Amino acid sequence: MVYEPLKSFTRRYLTYAQQWILPPTCISCGGNGNHSLNGVVLDLCSACYTQLPFNRCACTVCGLPLPESSPALYCGQCLHHPPPHHAGFCAFTYRYPVSDLIRPFKYGHQLACARLLGELLAQYLQHKHATPWPECIIPVPLHRKRYHIRGYNQTIELARFLHQRLNIPVRLDVLKRLKNTPEQAGLSRDERLKNLRQAFVINDVAIPDHVAILDDVITTGSTVHEVAAILNKAGAQRIEVWSVARAS
Numbered sequence: 045m046v047y048e049p050l051k052s053f054t055r056r057y058l059t060y061a062q063q064w065i066l067p068p069t070c071i072s073c074g075g076n077g078n079h080s081l082n083g084v085v086l087d088l089c090s091a092c093y094t095q096l097p098f099n100r101c102a103c104t105v106c107g108l109p110l111p112e113s114s115p116a117l118y119c120g121q122c123l124h125h126p127p128p129h130h131a132g133f134c135a136f137t138y139r140y141p142v143s144d145l146i147r148p149f150k151y152g153h154q155l156a157c158a159r160l161l162g163e164l165l166a167q168y169l170q171h172k173h174a175t176p177w178p179e180c181i182i183p184v185p186l187h188r189k190r191y192h193i194r195g196y197n198q199t200i201e202l203a204r205f206l207h208q209r210l211n212i213p214v215r216l217d218v219l220k221r222l223k224n225t226p227e228q229a230g231l232s233r234d235e236r237l238k239n240l241r242q243a244f245v246i247n248d249v250a251i252p253d254h255v256a257i258l259d260d261v262i263t264t265g266s267t268v269h270e271v272a273a274i275l276n277k278a279g280a281q282r283i284e285v286w287s288v289a290r291a292s
């Protein structure tokens with residue numbers, strides 16, 4: 045387990061307590077959150093649910109959105125330069141209103157979004173994931189300094205929720221972030237790759253054969269690519285990448 049600052053721990057449990065006491069509210073528009081999806085009431089209204097940009101047609105390896113009704117299984121990049129991971133599942137394209145749910149979740153302590161986004165990702169995976177589940181989920185870690193400034197890692201919060209819903213263990217002991225890399229937003233693909241070189245290290249623990257790397261948003265894929273490469277080198281045989289959203 046990771047050490048969690050007391051402030052963040054208290055905030056998280058107050059948020060969860062509040063969710064039980066207060067009626068569900070749509071996190072997107074503030075109205076009544078009563079949209080039911082496969083028997084689960086979401087913190088989302090029906091009008092906002094219909095606006096969700098589901099990633100229906102996507103590259104099966106990296107999750108990149110493909111044109112609607114495209115018969116292709118892979119994007120051009122994965123076809124010509126296969127990445128070190130083998131399957132990708134990204135529930136949404138990174139567009140409104142999902143982008144407006146992820147930003148406050150990531151930077152604004154809106155931890156209630158973990159339940160909503162986690163539920164939507166869990167249901168997407170249950171619908172799309174036809175092969176056996178991975179043996180564990182490995183959330184992309186934040187650097188220690190950034191974790192303490194933010195007080196939480198939104199990807200670990202998502203992983204906790206997926207563990208509850210899918211009963212897959214979460215491993216926080218596998219991967220460590222060595223470099224406190226600047227935010228990747230706004231950098232070119234080459235700059236991102238340079239930025240991430242040797243940013244992660246594998247701890248001295250046994251690596252399961254089949255793992256899922258979890259990130260909240262995949263933009264160019266550089267981060268999951270880097271993590272998959274070192275997991276691959278450490279002996280993982282089948283590596284999946286999971287995320288709530290994928291930039292197109």
Ligand SMILES: [Zn+2]
Pocket residue numbers: 070071072073074075088089090091092093
């Ligand atoms: Zn709404």
Ligand SMILES: [Zn+2]
Pocket residue numbers: 103104105106107108118119120121122123
């Ligand atoms: Zn691809």
